Amino acid sequence: MTTTTLLTDPPTSTGDRPTAPPAPTSGTMTVTGPVRERYDEILTPEALAFVAALHERFVAPRHEILLARQHNRQRIADGMTPDFLPSTRAVREDRSWRAAGAGPGLERRHVEITGPTDPKMAINALNSGADVWLADQEDATSPTWTNVIGGQLSLLDAIRGRLEFTSPEGKSYRMTSPHLEDLPTIVMRPRGWHLCEKHLRFVDRAGVSASASASLVDFGLYFFHNTSTLLARGRGPYFYLPKLEGHLEARLWNDVFVFTQDYLNLPQGTVRATVLIETLPAAFEMEEILYELRDHCAGLNAGRWDYLFSVIKSFRTRGPRFVLPDRSAVSMTVPFMRAYTELLVSTCHRRGAHAIGGMSAFIPDRRDPEVSMRAEQQVRGDKRREVTDGFDGTWVAHPDLIAFAREEFAAVLGDRPHQIDRRRDDVHVTAAQLLDVASASPDGTTVTGAGLRANVSVGLRYIESWLRGVGAAAIDHLMEDAATAEISRSQVWQWIYTSTPTEDGAPITRERVEALLTEIAGSLPRPEGNRVDAAVDVFRQVALTEDFPTFLTIGAYTQHLVGSDVD
Template identity: 55%
Template sequence: MYSADTEVTVNGITLRGHQVRGQRKVLTIEALEFLAHLHRTFEPRRRELLADREEVKARISEGWTPDFPEETRAIREDDTWKVAPLAPGLNYRQVEITGPVDRKMTVNALNSGALGWMADFEDSSTPAWENVVCGQINMRDAIRRQIDFRTEAGKRYRLDPEPEERIPTINVRPRGLHLMEDHLLIDGEPIAGALMDFGLYFFHNAQELIARGRGPYFYLPKLEHYREARWWNEVFCAAQDYLGLERGTIRATVLIETITAAFQMEEILYELREHAAGLNAGRWDYIFSIIKMFRDRGAQYVLPDRVQVTMTAPMMRAYTEQLVRACHRRGASAIGGMAAQIPNRRDPQANTAALEKVHADKLREATDGFDGSWVAHPDLVPIAREAFDEVLGGCPHQIRTRTRQDVVPDAEGLLNVGATEGEITEAGIRTNIDVGIRYMDSWLRGSGAAAIHGLMEDAATAEISRSQIWQWIDAGAQARMSDDGTMRRVTRRWVEELVDDVFSQLPRSAGDRFDEARELFVASALAKEFPAFLTVPAYEQCLSAVSQAPSQQEAPEQVGGRRPQGSSAGSRGGEMAA
């Protein structure tokens, strides 16, 4: 841990995170200077983009409905432009495993047999300082094949002796533009989590990845406008110039997981042209975005229980089919969504049912034209691969063979929320409460990916859970009761009663953080004004540098292996040795 009285500063760069074992590998002076360069160059524009998001949300609340932008019509109607050719390691992407960047998951992901790994610093990772730093250490070690892991019980995890070309291609997902990392200050300002995650990974690993026949590849989350893709493209150009790399070395797959981005898919690819690798159908965040953006627009935009919002719903079909069309029209890969089922080896019947669901989901995606998809567990890799092989027949992708020119861009289809079949139920409200609190307990204890009731939950599904409750209360929605099937209006008072009941049944144990989890979830789900994100106040209250500062603390380890001059317990503004 650290103390605010022992912050270490040099050249405007302040580290106030506690000492993490091995941090000298990644928190070097040179790397921090690179982060400072990115922050000073791109932070002002990032803030403007976040302000633009608020303006768009205000317009939607006032009645404006998103549409395909008129100012970019020429880009959409120009048939001549394409993104860069597929980069090394991104030609075959039928199955990508996803998960946080802890050491055990890193080893398991690289041994999973998947073709790619989405190494996640975002929704499935709790952004505690130790997780952030250790995640970077793990990525550095994994790329150099110097990683292993031993549990407290003595079980050892190590990389299989596979040739380089058979190791899953790594695509790192940095945090979204709205998240900060306040353990690292530049000129007194917290750096954006996105720049922190991208910058450290790129700085330490780009050259090594290139030498090993791959490259620095990324997933970009939660973009809401093509101007945000332009911002990332400028970041990429500046980063490559800084290290003397050829522009286009970086490649990025953009998650289309906001309703506004769904109207700008081709524009997003256009802005990233030389760096674009594809688009991904981030289904859970996409559903959250629809609820969030239209939460106060009445019953027309109210969805039923989460479990009933499937990929066959008309709005989800429109979204995924238009995504495949946009990608293949421009030479990019279309990557499908997450299979969240968790195999249950102790229950053969449940396990078979889960695997059948995954196979059917992946077969649907492959038939629709997707080139690959995500799974959350190594046991699902062969199931997904089999489904794609049934359709692709050994071909690497469907970019040229399944162009989906039969799909017509359809604004009304993307917004056809009311056609989603299903209903709101008491059981659905209880599930949202249960999952939301359980997930936040896991998040607070350091794990942003939580297996709950047979599904892998992350921040996106927790966001759906709390935002649905908020919207149902605000809209005065009716829910079907479990005992007698009658309908009851969803009110704050009733939800509070259900929270009490659900909470009383949670399995308590030493070290759980259910009390804090309940407080955070309820504050978000029952707030008078809708909080934009659940994890932002959770970070500020529980994981930030200020919230964790103890009253007395030893000075942090020297940065990059260099002892801070003039820094000791009780001193402020010490310098890092040059």
């Protein structure tokens, strides 16, 4: 494997931005969304030329992996049982290769705070005292045009130490320090391969246009505008890669990194990526994913909520033995989830990479000490389990939880930045263990009426929030994002499909859920600007129709966000 190092001096640049070659001759990237105040700082001709170059080079391979996803989903639906790949056995058995590992500022990742990139939330995250801020343009961000470009502006200003915000009520928010070395290291999460950005369109020489990949837009604009400054300030362009379903998708991201570093005259290995293992297919290819990204990879993350969504989605039509109980009953200690996390830790440490734990959804309430106490207990227990199992860091969703998570990691790690040297050679996870969904309910699946109501209520209220442009929502003292909403609506769809009964013996039917949906929608407040009726329509489309949309966000984005008032 080629040894790589991070660049310590910024590349040749004009101001803060690298000098880029001209736009590709085959077409241009055209802005179709409104250009508001300061948008021209992000949507520069040079940055758009770079995004166009990314689109031109990677549009075809992106379509190929999306088609491969469809084929794989159908094969599983038809009865194929996922397994470790025979064709990549040599990669798994070769003990000589290692991942690139941490870049500057990523050596210590005990506590990472996640959150959207609007100015207020960005400042709160940067002032939180966490080791890392996951700047989330994906599941915690509703992809309105305002949020997409506004988030890029927040990151632009934060990296230059000048981000500030005044709320409509007159409250001011400022960064505690203008120096990146005093703040959490920023790791940006772009949107997944399955999403498009319909406000940017690539127009070829024949006048044919196509929406840009949301992944490449988020990645490209952030990388182009900020890499020089990050490197000059002792950090680097770091990314979380979401929703990957296998090593060929990791290879595509690696190709993007190689192309980008060449395009902007940067040494190979400047980029660092952490991959979220949040789909069932990816769990069988962790080692191969690390291998494909080995010159750019810092580690893997246990994206537990999307992982549960992927399990439900994969086996939704495969009968009762793949039906999970109430969402609240599926903890990280059930055997099939424990197999997933133990495999992740052992895989990462064998290859010299960080294993980062997942999100505990509990959040405190500063006005309710009892709620805050329960949140502390839940988070402490969750983080104690993770660090004891060998994780090198973890996620929290609220600044008030950082101290508790940090204490649990310090109790095991002390001053050590990580525990990669703990190899976990005792772990031997089989395909059967990863697929043992029935282990979540050893006494038989139990779905309660309260669990059904909670899924409908949370799904509906989150979608309503998302349609208003708010992608991370505190609901019933839990932090909900697109991933948890996906679990809620997918369980409802599967329970209807399998006629799963609740504890009173009554089957869950479309009519029963429709009545519950109408009741809950009727009880919700409807202030000016609410999107309750639209949220009801979306919930019906993603949970109550015969077909199962692969992601609730795809149709909702096209139908309700593009060109809307909130956009």
